[in-house]
Amino acid sequence: MQGVASTFPSVSRCQIERPSFKCSAPTPDQGINRLKLPPTSLQTVTQHNKTNKMSDPWKESFDHAVAVARKAGVVIRDALQNEVKVMTKSSSVDLVTQTDQRVEKIIISSVKEKFPTHSFIGEESVAAGHPCILTDDPTWIIDPVDGTTNFVHGFPFVAVSIGFAVNKELEFGVVYSCIEDKMYTGRKGKGAFCDGEKLEVSDVKDIRKSMIISELGSNRDEETVSKIFSTMKKILCIPVHGLRGSGTAATNMCLVASGAVEAFFEIGIHCWDVAAGAVIVTEAGGLLLDVDGGPWDLMSRRMMSANNKTIADRLIKEIDVFPAERDDVVKSKK
Numbered sequence: 001m002q003g004v005a006s007t008f009p010s011v012s013r014c015q016i017e018r019p020s021f022k023c024s025a026p027t028p029d030q031g032i033n034r035l036k037l038p039p040t041s042l043q044t045v046t047q048h049n050k051t052n053k054m055s056d057p058w059k060e061s062f063d064h065a066v067a068v069a070r071k072a073g074v075v076i077r078d079a080l081q082n083e084v085k086v087m088t089k090s091s092s093v094d095l096v097t098q099t100d101q102r103v104e105k106i107i108i109s110s111v112k113e114k115f116p117t118h119s120f121i122g123e124e125s126v127a128a129g130h131p132c133i134l135t136d137d138p139t140w141i142i143d144p145v146d147g148t149t150n151f152v153h154g155f156p157f158v159a160v161s162i163g164f165a166v167n168k169e170l171e172f173g174v175v176y177s178c179i180e181d182k183m184y185t186g187r188k189g190k191g192a193f194c195d196g197e198k199l200e201v202s203d204v205k206d207i208r209k210s211m212i213i214s215e216l217g218s219n220r221d222e223e224t225v226s227k228i229f230s231t232m233k234k235i236l237c238i239p240v241h242g243l244r245g246s247g248t249a250a251t252n253m254c255l256v257a258s259g260a261v262e263a264f265f266e267i268g269i270h271c272w273d274v275a276a277g278a279v280i281v282t283e284a285g286g287l288l289l290d291v292d293g294g295p296w297d298l299m300s301r302r303m304m305s306a307n308n309k310t311i312a313d314r315l316i317k318e319i320d321v322f323p324a325e326r327d328d329v330v331k332s333k334k
């Protein structure tokens with residue numbers, strides 16, 4: 001499928017001064033699914049690796065995703081110390097920086113080198129005109145900087161998000177919340193973790209005891225904004241304990257997985273915002289639905305992720321749905 005974008009579009013620029021961050025050096029991964037081999041002969045080790053590859057075919061890809069996400073996070077943290085050149089994509093509030101583009105190139109080129117047959121869907125490659133179609137190929141679904149607006153303003157929630165799908169099914173997700181220095185991971189059938197600690201969604205069933213997270217998005221069409229606000233008003237007035245937004249869908253989903261909030265929903269997100277988080281939430285015991293209660297679809301740009309169906313169904317009743325064009329719509333070339 002599509003490869004790395006050689007050049008990203010050049011768009012309108014302005015400059016912004018931001019507060020600088022002081023960040024500690026990253027710590028090594030603490031026991032994230034590390035393979036422990038007993039001391040034994042080379043032959044047995046080789047045999048063990050072969051068996052392991054068959055029973056756990058995506059382990060190498062997963063380990064690589066964790067390593068490259070951490071490396072990307074270091075690049076993002078370093079970039080926070082400097083002035084950022086801000087460019088725009090679909091509208092004046094859809095921001096992109098050279099860091100988004102650079103980090104995506106770093107991730108894709110490192111994956112290509114190790115796994116030359118794999119495919120990619122990356123936020124900035126798609127912005128540069130690459131197709132956003134999921135095939136049966138092993139596919140890396142990448143948001144190099146989830147929370148670009150946060151990054152531009154120095155609001156301290158920014159994540160590298162890497163989802164991985166095979167035969168159109170998500171196999172693992174890695175979200176590195178790089179300013180907090182938290183590594184979230186999920187692998188199909190193998191659980192979800194944050195820095196090696198197992199994650200579990202909250203067991204709250206009473207919506208009146210819940211905390212919900214959502215976003216205002218980057219659509220400034222008045223009718224859409226009214227629907228977003230009317231939804232939030234209705235949810236607040238249920239009442240719920242609180243309504244929050246971190247500015248990154250990937251981080252929001254990790255907060256559902258961690259049990260810090262009961263649910264995250266948004267219309268207008270893209271597949272790269274939620275592919276990794278989807279695995280992390282489900283592996284932590286949560287569920288994913290469409291915002292109308294139907295089955296969730298990665299390309300639909302709609303997401304309801306919750307700790308349980310009682311909470312999800314109650315929220316779905318209050319959502320004023322608005323249209324968002326699917327990610328996999330093939331645009332005709334003019």
Ligand SMILES: O=P(O)(O)O[C@H]1[C@H](O)[C@@H](O)[C@H](O)[C@H](O)[C@@H]1O
Pocket residue numbers: 123143145146147148149215216217218247248249250266269273
């Ligand atoms: O563009 P990036 O990668 O920063 O991602 C988006 C967020 O993930 C959304 O939840 C959020 O609502 C915003 O639309 C934001 O753009």
Ligand SMILES: [Mg+2]
Pocket residue numbers: 143145146147249272273
């Ligand atoms: Mg994003």
